[in-house]
Amino acid sequence: MGAYDQLRRKLEARFGRAGVIGDPVGRMLYEYDGGVDRATPDLVVFPQTREDVIAAVKLAHQAGAPLIPRGAGTGLSGGAVAREGGVILSLNRMRRIVEVDVENLRARVEPGVVNLEFSDQIAPTGFYFVPDPSSQKACTIGGNVAENSGGPHTLAYGVTVNHVTGLEIVLADGAVARLGGKTAECQGYDLVGPLVGSEGTLAIVTEITVKLTRRPEAARTLLAIYDAAEQAAATVSAITAEGIVPAALEMFDGFSLRAVEAYIHAGYPLDSAAVLLIEVEGLEEEVEEQAAAIEQVCARAGARETRRARDEAERAKLWLGRKHAFGAMGRLSSNFYVMDGVIPRTKIGAVLAGIERISAASGLRIGNIFHAGDGNLHPLVFFDQRVPGQFEAARAASEDIIRLCVEMGGSITGEHGVGMEKDGLMPLIFSEADLDFMRAVKQVFNPEGKLNPGKLLPTYRSCRETALAAAPAGAAARL
Amino acid sequence: MSATADTKAASGAASSVFTGPEPPRWEDYSRCTHCGLCLNACPTFRVLGEEMDSPRGRIYQVAQADAGRLPLDRQLFTHLDRCLDCRACETACPSGVEYGKILERARGELERHPELARRSGVARRLRAYFFDRVLTSPAAMRRQAALLGFYQHSGLRALARASGVLRLLRLAGLEALAPEIDRAPFVAEMGRTFPALAADGQPRPGAPRARVALLAGCIQRVAFAEMNRATIRVLQYCGCEVAVPADQGCCGALHVHAGRRDQARALAAANFPLAGYDAVISNSAGCGAVMKEYADLFAGDERRQRAREFAAKVRDVTEFLDELGMPDGVLRPVPRIVTYQDPCHLAHGQKIRLAPRRLLGRVPELRLMEMARADACCGSAGIYNVVHPEIAGRLLQEKMDTIAATGAEWIVTANPGCMLQLRAGARQRRTGQRVLHVVELLALALPPAERR
Numbered sequence: 001m002g003a004y005d006q007l008r009r010k011l012e013a014r015f016g017r018a019g020v021i022g023d024p025v026g027r028m029l030y031e032y033d034g035g036v037d038r039a040t041p042d043l044v045v046f047p048q049t050r051e052d053v054i055a056a057v058k059l060a061h062q063a064g065a066p067l068i069p070r071g072a073g074t075g076l077s078g079g080a081v082a083r084e085g086g087v088i089l090s091l092n093r094m095r096r097i098v099e100v101d102v103e104n105l106r107a108r109v110e111p112g113v114v115n116l117e118f119s120d121q122i123a124p125t126g127f128y129f130v131p132d133p134s135s136q137k138a139c140t141i142g143g144n145v146a147e148n149s150g151g152p153h154t155l156a157y158g159v160t161v162n163h164v165t166g167l168e169i170v171l172a173d174g175a176v177a178r179l180g181g182k183t184a185e186c187q188g189y190d191l192v193g194p195l196v197g198s199e200g201t202l203a204i205v206t207e208i209t210v211k212l213t214r215r216p217e218a219a220r221t222l223l224a225i226y227d228a229a230e231q232a233a234a235t236v237s238a239i240t241a242e243g244i245v246p247a248a249l250e251m252f253d254g255f256s257l258r259a260v261e262a263y264i265h266a267g268y269p270l271d272s273a274a275v276l277l278i279e280v281e282g283l284e285e286e287v288e289e290q291a292a293a294i295e296q297v298c299a300r301a302g303a304r305e306t307r308r309a310r311d312e313a314e315r316a317k318l319w320l321g322r323k324h325a326f327g328a329m330g331r332l333s334s335n336f337y338v339m340d341g342v343i344p345r346t347k348i349g350a351v352l353a354g355i356e357r358i359s360a361a362s363g364l365r366i367g368n369i370f371h372a373g374d375g376n377l378h379p380l381v382f383f384d385q386r387v388p389g390q391f392e393a394a395r396a397a398s399e400d401i402i403r404l405c406v407e408m409g410g411s412i413t414g415e416h417g418v419g420m421e422k423d424g425l426m427p428l429i430f431s432e433a434d435l436d437f438m439r440a441v442k443q444v445f446n447p448e449g450k451l452n453p454g455k456l457l458p459t460y461r462s463c464r465e466t467a468l469a470a471a472p473a474g475a476a477a478r479l
Numbered sequence: 480m481s482a483t484a485d486t487k488a489a490s491g492a493a494s495s496v497f498t499g500p501e502p503p504r505w506e507d508y509s510r511c512t513h514c515g516l517c518l519n520a521c522p523t524f525r526v527l528g529e530e531m532d533s534p535r536g537r538i539y540q541v542a543q544a545d546a547g548r549l550p551l552d553r554q555l556f557t558h559l560d561r562c563l564d565c566r567a568c569e570t571a572c573p574s575g576v577e578y579g580k581i582l583e584r585a586r587g588e589l590e591r592h593p594e595l596a597r598r599s600g601v602a603r604r605l606r607a608y609f610f611d612r613v614l615t616s617p618a619a620m621r622r623q624a625a626l627l628g629f630y631q632h633s634g635l636r637a638l639a640r641a642s643g644v645l646r647l648l649r650l651a652g653l654e655a656l657a658p659e660i661d662r663a664p665f666v667a668e669m670g671r672t673f674p675a676l677a678a679d680g681q682p683r684p685g686a687p688r689a690r691v692a693l694l695a696g697c698i699q700r701v702a703f704a705e706m707n708r709a710t711i712r713v714l715q716y717c718g719c720e721v722a723v724p725a726d727q728g729c730c731g732a733l734h735v736h737a738g739r740r741d742q743a744r745a746l747a748a749a750n751f752p753l754a755g756y757d758a759v760i761s762n763s764a765g766c767g768a769v770m771k772e773y774a775d776l777f778a779g780d781e782r783r784q785r786a787r788e789f790a791a792k793v794r795d796v797t798e799f800l801d802e803l804g805m806p807d808g809v810l811r812p813v814p815r816i817v818t819y820q821d822p823c824h825l826a827h828g829q830k831i832r833l834a835p836r837r838l839l840g841r842v843p844e845l846r847l848m849e850m851a852r853a854d855a856c857c858g859s860a861g862i863y864n865v866v867h868p869e870i871a872g873r874l875l876q877e878k879m880d881t882i883a884a885t886g887a888e889w890i891v892t893a894n895p896g897c898m899l900q901l902r903a904g905a906r907q908r909r910t911g912q913r914v915l916h917v918v919e920l921l922a923l924a925l926p927p928a929e930r931r
Contacts, residue, residue, distance in 0.1 A: 021529070025554050029530040029539060034514045046528065073530070074515035093528045114519050120851075137571065138518045263575070327573020330512055 004042040007063040007087070011045050014055050019046045030070070030088050034135070036337065036395075037078030037420050041068065044088040050168070050176070050206040053089070057204060058174035060087045066453050067172075069200040071112065071143030074135040076338060077419030079147060079199050083454035089204060091142050098207065102127060105212045106165065106182045111142020111205050127212035130157045133415065134323050145205055148197030150415035152248040152322065155373035156281070157213070159415065161196040166209030169195065169202075172446045182209055194441060199417055200452035202445035216281035219247070220291035221309040221318055224276040224298040225269050229253055231302035232274035233349035236372045238297050239278070240345065244290055247281040249373030250322055253352070256329060256367040256380070263328040266321035267314070272304065276372065277318055325369045326380065333365070333382040335391075339398040343410035345375040354404045355379055362397040364390070376414035377405065403428065423458045494547030499591050501740060501778075503541045503584040510576045511538045517568035517578075522856045523561050526873050531558045534568035534578055541585045551588065556595040559585055561867060563860035564736050565823035570830075570854070579828070580775060586738030610739060627660050659902075665695055665704035668711070670725030676715040678809045680926055688718035688803060692756040694770075696763050696895070697729045703895050709922035710762045710796055716809050716925055717800055721760075724753060730761075732769035733861055735776060747773055747789075748782055754789040760796050762918060764894035765861065767795045768828030795825060797893055797917050801834035805841050810924040812844035817920070818887035819847060820878070820901065821854035822894035835893050835917045842924045848885040859900030871900070879904040882912075889913045891920055 008022045021027060021044040031040040042065070047053045060067045066086025073080045082088055094110040097118065101107060102125050109118060115136040119128040131144055132151035139149070145167070150159045157163075166180035180192040195202055226232040232251055239246065252260065254273045261268040268275055276298070280290040291308065298306045309315040321328070329336060343351050352368060359366040367380040381397050383390040402412050402425060412418070412425045426435060438457055442449070453459075497503065517534040518524050530536035537558060543549040559582065566579050589595060675687035691714060699707055714721045727750055731743030747770075753759050761767040769776070770793040777786035794802075819839060825831045832854070839847050858864055858874030878901070882890060890901050890912050898914050905912040915923075 023554075025540075025549060026529075026531060028543065028549070029536045032513055032539070034512075072515055072518050074518075090528070117519065135514065135516060137520070138516045324573035327512065327514070327516075327575065330510060330574040 003063070004065070007059060007065055008043055010059050010063075011043065011056065011087075014059070015045055015047070015052065019048075020044070030073075030090075031081065033070075033073040033075045033078060033080040035076040035078045035081075035416075035419070035421060037081050037083075039081050039083050039085065041082035041088045042085050044090055046090050046093050048093050050170070053091075053094075053170050053204055053206050054174045054176065056087070056089055057170050057172070060089075061173050061448075061450065064448075064450065066450050067204070068452050069111075069142070069146065069204050071140030071146070072114070072135075072138050074139045075143060075147055075417060075419065076340065077147075077413070077417040077421040079417050079419040079452070079455060080143075081420060083420045086450075086453075091204075092140060094142075094206070095140075097121065100125065100212075101182070102212065104182055106209055107212055108166075108207055108209050109141055110207060111140060111145070113141050115139050115141055115144060122212070125212075127214055129210055130154075130163050130213050131160045134326070141208055141210065142205055145196050145208055146198065146200050147415070147417040150371070150374075150376065152250055152319075152371060153279075154415075155249055155371065156245050156247040161193060163211045163213075164192055164196055164208055165211060167192055167195055167205050168207035170204045170206055172203070172448060172451050176206075177203075180209065197417070199419060199456045201442055201456050202451065204451070216247075216287075218284040218287045219279055219281045219315070220287045221315040222276075222278045222291060222294060222298075222306055223268070223309070223318060224278065224294075224303045224306045225272045226274045226276075226302065227272060227304055228302065229274040229352055230349045232276050233352060233372075235276060235298055235301040235303065236348055237346045238301055239294060240373075242293060242297055244280070244293055244297075246278050246290075246294070246373060248277070248279040249371070250277040251275070251348070251368070251370055251372035252277070252325070253368040255365070256325065256369045259332045259367065260321045260325050260328045260369075263331055264317065264321040264324060266317045267307075268321060269305075277322055322369070326378075329367055329369075329380055329382075333384070335383050335385045335394075336367075337381045337383065337391075337394045337398050338416075339377070339379045339381065339401055340413050340416035341377045341379075341402050341405035341410060342412075342414040343375045343377060343405050343408045345372065347408045347410070348372060348375065351377065351404060351408055351410075354408075355401055358397050358400045358404070362393055362400075364394055364397055366397070366401075371414070374414070375410065377401075399425070418456045420455055423454070423456060426456075426458045495545045496547060496549070496551040497545055497585075497588045499588045501584055501587055503545060503581050503588070505545070507577055507584075508538050508542050508545070508581050510574050511535065511542075512574050513539065514573065516573055517571045520567040520571035520855075522563055522565060522567070522858070522874050523870060526870050527561075532561055534562075534572075537562060538576070538578065538581060541581055544585075551592060551595070553595050556589050556592075559589060560596070561870065563823070563856050563858070563863050565856040565860060566827035567823060567854065567856065570827045579772075583735055583738060583740075586736075587740045588738070590738035610734060610737065610742070625660075631660055660702055661704040663704060665700040665707045668707070668723050669695065669700075671723055673711050673715050673721040673723075675718045675720050678716070678806060678926070683718055687720035689757040690720045690722070691758045691760050691799070692727075692753045693721055693723050694727060694730065694750075694753075694759060694761045694763075694766065695723055696761075696766065699763060699895055703898075703916075706762060706895065706898075706916045706919055709916065709919045710760070712925060713800065713805075713918045713921045714760065714796070717803055717805055719803070722756065727753065730766045730770050731776075732763075732766045735769050736765075736861055740776065743769075744776060744780065744782075747776065747786070751782070751785045751789045754785070754792050756792065758794045758799055759789070759792045760794055760799055762796045762893070762916060763896075764795060764822035764825035764828065764831075765896060767793055768824040771829060795829060795831055795834075795893070797825070797835040797838055798829070798831050800918075800921075801837050805838070805921070809926075810842050810921065811926065813842050813920065813924050814844040815888050816846045816848055816886060817889045817891045818850045818882055818885040819853060819917075820850070820857060820882075820890060820892040820897055822892055822897050823854070823856050823860070825893050826854040835891075838917055838921060839891065842920065845920075845924075848887050850881040850885045850887075852881060857897050857900045857904070859894075859896040861896060864900055864903075875900060875904045879908055879910075883908075883910070887912065889915060889920075891915050891917055893917045 070080035095112040098108040383394040524533040675683040731746035734743035773786040777783040858871035864871035
């Protein structure tokens with residue numbers, strides 16, 4: 001800790017006592033994010049401007065200290081956790097909306113601007129920022145950029161990278177660079193792409209140019225109800241085969257929808273085996289036509305019934321059930337572990353059957369609520385942290401599910417990021433040569449590896465090992 | 480990174496720093512998944528931007544303290560004390576964490592260690608005076624109020640303000656927030672019963688639609704007498720017989736919030752006989768929220784069943800009027816533009832949001848302009864604005880900005896504490912806006928013959 005005393009004094013001289021946390025209790029409060037991993041930082045610093053960021057980066061760089069950017073700390077893969085100690089750069093006080101340029105469909109925001117608050121603030125213009133992760137009422141746009149966040153509506157509109165056209169970044173040595181801008185086409189190398197989703201391992205983002213999207217004129221929200229999960233799974237690929245791209249296409253299995261219904265009372269039928277929550281957006285005539293077509297597809301696939309939300313209140317209720325689903329599941333069991341994996345949408349049925357086998361073998365209940373349209377699974381593995389060994393069993397079952405996803409032609413993460421949760425799983429989907437190429441890219445931006453070390457690229461032997469080393473500390477570790 | 484808390488929970492090892500009879504409960508705080516969805520809903524997190532002053536961070540601190548990983552010290556006290564107990568985090572929470580229960584129990588533990596409080600002399604004395612003297616008996620409240628009333632009405636206040644002596648004594652902020660004492664306190668009404676009225680103001684023939692008891696409140700009796708009178712009149716015109724039992728006392732809400740649970744129980748139990756009415760009506764959201772949760776306050780107490788019966792009868796006045804329905808033809812036009820501020824303990828504590836808005840919607844020609852983040856705390860929070868003037872001040876400024884954006888002539892809310900804070904805001908900005916309780920606005924819409 002002695003090494004950090006000097007850095008702490010320098011940071012305090014620049015940021016004042018209120019701008020730096022270095023006491024044991026304060027540091028403890030930054031050992032977690034929304035995920036399961038824990039590690040205590042040595043310092044936390046709160047920049048409020050780009051100049052503040054540059055100053056903090058330079059001081060950390062001189063001291064050779066790891067620097068970990070953090071937004072709201074709602075991430076689920078340990079992206080904002082100081083795995084190797086060091087300085088957390090908490091960007092949540094940089095929350096200015098710098099410019100709203102409706103004519104050019106762009107806005108410039110600081111990284112600490114909260115996702116939903118931004119869309120709410122610009123609501124009078126009729127435009128919004130599309131990415132809508134379930135944490136949108138708390139997560140920051142800077143965090144969305146770091147994790148390349150998705151959400152239910154990414155099926156039709158894409159993920160964060162599709163809605164960012166420019167970035168202002170501070171490099172590991174404090175130099176500033178501007179990538180992209182307001183234009184749709186990037187001149188020179190398009191470096192916005194590599195930065196979005198780099199999980200803080202390449203640079204610190206100090207300003208983001210985002211695309212603004214007009215709110216759709218109309219929407220239809222449908223609830224298709226099934227007596228067999230396979231029928232629901234088959235519907236998902238059938239809708240796509242029909243040439244329809246819903247704005248969102250979400251699936252709940254029977255176990256999960258009963259849990260959610262008990263809490264939200266959204267009207268999910270308690271006796272069904274699965275439901276699909278489907279939304280189409282666009283012009284009035286268009287959505288009417290699409291909704292009718294979807295109803296036919298659902299019926300052909302064997303849906304018992306397909307209901308439409310009659311009004312905005314009913315629609316909001318159905319979506320509340322989805323956005324609060326994980327929390328609602330928490331009412332069933334003391335603890336659960338949320339996994340994030342991707343599969344081809346044609347394999348949903350097979351993977352659900354495989355998950356059921358994993359559940360039976362591990363003796364743990366597993367619920368499924370997920371973005372079916374883009375094959376982004378979120379299995380919830382339930383366990384009781386008071387029973388010794390159950391956390392480890394849940395983590396092992398989750399890893400088995402990820403392996404199954406990869407076997408089926410999928411991937412290890414859809415939107416939660418790799419972070420320190422899954423860096424050990426990267427070799428499942430990338431060759432050593434692939435990983436070396438990524439390391440070379442990182443080398444260009446972050447040659448000394450001090451920006452968010454221990455994330456994204458495998459540096460540790462196996463994820464199981466580190467997971468056990470970082471077992472949840474604190475009774476609040478409900479995962 | 481050892482799994483300390485888990486081990487503790489599994490083995491029941493006595494490493495917790497909490498040693499009191501009602502410590503925070505594992506089954507409450509372990510519901511938190513630390514997802515962080517509460518963060519942006521929390522007023523202190525929005526102002527300070529630090530985990531320690533967020534709901535997630537406070538729960539984490541309580542959990543770590545219960546696991547013996549954090550000491551019961553001034554730092555813990557500071558972060559828990561800074562919480563407004565507005566419970567906006569409960570609304571935001573997808574896991575149904577009952578944050579208020581965790582906080583109030585943790586505060587109960589801290590209350591056992593008064594040496595931890597790093598309060599200024601003024602705040603400490605004010606607190607002691609408030610809890611031990613003012614709120615303990617209506618008579619004491621009246622005596623104190625009489626003094627304050629004399630100060631405000633006699634010209635002494637004008638002298639004190641002009642002379643600068645308040646600033647000298649660092650009392651200016653406190654003085655500005657002190658409730659305006661009514662010249663006619665709510666005294667004559669105590670012990671009386673008011674008949675149900677028809678639309679013409681004559682006694683309603685036949686049985687009343689309900690027989691209710693009004694909780695006259697502590698501060699309300701001396702500083703919100705008109706609000707109490709308005710509550711009675713509106714209830715009468717709604718067809719209710721309204722009793723104001725003379726032997727009622729303080730509900731103990733402020734004591735619960737401060738962690739003074741024994742004192743709260745003693746006060747609460749004294750009101751249990753009111754459960755004999757069809758409903759016990761409160762016009763203070765903070766009081767109502769706590770009374771509805773009496774079963775929790777009396778957990779493990781032999782009086783719990785009576786607490787439950789009493790709690791089942793408690794209704795916020797807006798909730799009750801909305802359920803029963805104002806009779807047609809009673810309310811007359813009030814051609815004004817108003818905005819509505821959700822009191823925290825109504826919106827978050829009692830989940831009542833639509834009832835007050837629907838009631839306002841019944842008043843002809845009244846236009847309700849919604850403000851942004853209407854359910855965000857205004858910074859009042861009991862005596863918070865006195866103890867933490869800086870944070871409260873920033874919240875009030877934000878609130879006044881969003882109110883200004885609506886163009887409202889009047890500000891309507893449903894809790895006396897919020898009314899004091901918003902009045903201070905309107906006065907500071909010289910907006911000339913009236914600040915009214917929902918029932919006061921409804922009373923303005925009642926037939927003019929009855930209007931005072």
